[in-house]
Amino acid sequence: MASSAVKLANPNAEVLRRGDALAMNIQSARGLQNVLRSNLSPRGTLKLLVDGANQLTLTKDGKVLLNQMQITNPVAVMIARAATAQDDVAGDGTTGLVLLVGELLKQASVYIEEGLHPRVITDGFDAAKREALKFLDQFRVQMEMDREVLCSVARTALRTKLQAELADQMTEAVVDAVLAIKPEDSAPIDLFMVEIMKMQHRTATDSRLVRGLVMDHGARHPDMPKRLTNCFVLTLNVSLEYEKTEVNSSFFYSSAEQRDKLIESERRFVDEKLRKIVDLKNTVCSGVDKDCGFVLINQKGIDPLSLDILAKHNIFALRRAKRRNMERLQLCCGGVAQNSVDDLSPAVLGRAGLVHEHVLGENKYTFVEECKTPRSVTILIKGPSAHVLQQIQDAVRDGLRAVKNAVEDRALVPGAGAFQIACRQHLLRPAFLRTVRGKAQMGIKAFAEALLVIPKTIAANGGYDPMDVLVALEDEVQDGHVAGIDLNTGDVLDPAQEGIWDNYRVLRQQLHSCSVIATNLLHVDEVMRAGRASLKGPNPGEEQ
């Protein structure tokens, strides 16, 4: 047998030759497609994952699934990475991408089995992709993004992940959150300015939007006030911990008094910082503002002695705040975060109407609320159990991304499979096919057919016969209408009327990367594994 060049160089190398390699790639992609198929659309089912530490994850989010399943098949890993990239760029559409890649390979395999060279098919893919992207630009609906439209976008995103009631409730929270942080000019939206805080408490329907900040820690001193109104907020990044001098790190003392003296002198640095903070408090909380509260939020630590001093002056102090919360606080309450206590002045303080602490068993939460025009907000997720919280969190994150995309794209695409159906018809127009010469047309046909996997899967997951639905949809599209699947009746609907919208950039990215990966995989004619680069030793407990 004419063994490959690698075999000559390294007899131990494992090699899969042409036919086998392609078959393996196609099989793997379809295998992955089969795993994720049932999760698409609002009617899709969930998966329950059990990991090594017996932790349970209940999800239908394609990206979460791909990360948690420990895939070790090389092709599947490639597809999973592309899906991750999809999530990074668009925040949604990972399941759809995996389905499309699998379907493209499946359609291509039909032609390849008949002897068509993969290169010819991929040429067709390329042409089809270009045309599809062009068509997407025509098909999208450009409109003013008012709150109502955004709500329907968010609802579409959330309903695929949550049950309808909860989704409707979170919809407004998500939209209001994005609208609150949206910059005046058309600068990009920074979703990190929406904090997502989870509280295992009560029921999921208690989740809400907090126009302020919620932090997952509380004051560490029992005498600190638990509830303050009309507060000044000081954000600091200054260590209020006792630190030893650096020059000489070991003590030299011969008596107890000497030792105390040394510690005292080192302590004085911290006390000096505290004095400045207390001075500031006394300056601002006087006169008319005598009853105002004073809140100190520090990114660095505060030791018990310092806490004690602050508590005595009725200052509510938090230590080790998240780095990002420093930024959020400035947007929430105003004020400027300080890196030293040297230039403290009333001008650097922010304001908040209400600061209070909420204790849940071991965990404390601090709410900074009632801010004037907060430019950073918190979505507070409540739920009775950890996996409910996780599920809502995944959904909210997707919802936020969807709303953000809509605002930034200023355009939407009718959902419910409408685009894929219309795009297929568009690609199969003889007028377009004629522009591409020769066998590459096969590739275009394969691409067009592959697009149908989305509506088909949506229909199948809704409990309807995919073919019936497809026929109905195609009739409608022939008449020049925009048609999607009505999951309640299995009939045809107009997605725009029902408020079912997909993000423009999600579809764009999906079309783009699915054809790129499928092309790459089809071009592989040999898979080899030679010379493990692994540095790992043998698994423990295993014979050498």
Next chain:
Amino acid sequence: MKEVITLQFGEQANYAGTHYWNLMHAATSEDADASLALETLYCECNEQLDSAQTRKIQLSAPRLLAYDRAGNYASRGEDSNANDNDNNNNNGVDVDVDVDVDVEYSSGREKRDKGNGRVAQGVEAAWNGQNIEIHRQHQRRKTSLAAAASESGIRYWTDYSDLRYHPRTLNSVSGLEFGSSLGEMNTFIEGQRVFVGEDSREEVLEGRFRAFAEECDLIQGFQVLADAYGGFAGYASAYLQRVREEYPKSPIVLYSVCAGCEDSMGTAQQTDVSVAVATALGQEVSMSVPLFAPPRLDRPDLGVSLDFGSQFQTSAFAAANVAQWSYSLLARSRTMDEVVDQATHQGFYRIAESLLAPRLEISGDSASTRSSVSDLVRDRFVACSSVRVDSIESLAGQLFVDRGTAVTRLVADMLPRSAYVDNGRAVALPKAFPSIFGGPQRAESGKLASVGVAGLLCSTSGSEARLQRLHSSLKTEQSRHLKDYERDDIRELRYALDSCIDRYSSI
């Protein structure tokens, strides 16, 4: 100066770490009455508290963050057949193709298992793409500690753990998303990239690490066990850099753990170790301690015997080293600052060597001469790297820790008081500790066996030779192992090693 946060990265480090926590647990439960400052290493953990267990020890869990690949955790959890069946069902739901678990591990060991037809078949099936490989854990029954002590059943580090973990402790890292391999994280640089990738999405330190830090009143420092090479070494290095930014002055002690001997490493591994060491030197790790399997055990009357093929045993020895130093923190006889200062000559030398002499018995009077201590160090102490420590005169900084031996008597009249600690009590050996220290494992009923161990933590001119060797493995610029790095980065790493070598050569 109170709390210490412990971090563990990677499989080998976690192997050692589990032994370490078992040792600490044994020590604390032996002297439940003694004035050990549990809050240095442990934090309170009141969740899932049974009303029956109200003793203080049971309320505390290590202040520990362990990072490993999800595949390296065994199933932890309640052991009952019903539960196991449940799990099987669940797995049945989430994957529609089940592949025998051997297949998943095949990439790691197919070469060795060539004779095994079943595995070969499995490999072929997966390779031909008939199945998607989905990594499933063995459905393990929870090994009882007694069974674990027999060593044969141990496959994961969670198998012999004696601990109650804090709910925040166990974290899994996957290289799948951001790495370049099939999720294994094989090289240092891949580990770094995985950290950067994860960090860009959601800051890694903001979550569980910050939650631990927020609970602390005054952090004493960080002790870190990390793999000496491979992805988790890189992950740890990137992690520590962030810790350093956040805590510019706290001491960070890095133990680089490896189950094998330093001499028997392959080129690729050695390059990785070099990069890891150089990076640690460059980023202000206060003290870096290599913990490999001891290279030479051929001397007579050593208190250690090791099966070098068993990661369970070699990691136990590494853990005994870590426990030796951190017991002082628990007993409040030294703070982390003081340990680092003493061993590294006020932080001037940043690589310290760790040596142990278990079962050290010193006979005769206390008037032993200076030379006898040097002899003792040469003959009886076992080092954890290829460095030779011969005479204590050539040490730049040293810290003797005595747990139940008479070393204190010997060194007391020749060293300043800060250079030795007498912790009195011998090391209590947990039930799941391999019998590497010889002697009887079981003491009288109800009590754990214990053994006297003397330890020496020092910076020695011997490290120079080791650093030179590491340096030269970075020199071969055509080496394929360095292809992932920029030329300038390599130059910087070599510079870090160079300047460190300069310091050692002046001892």
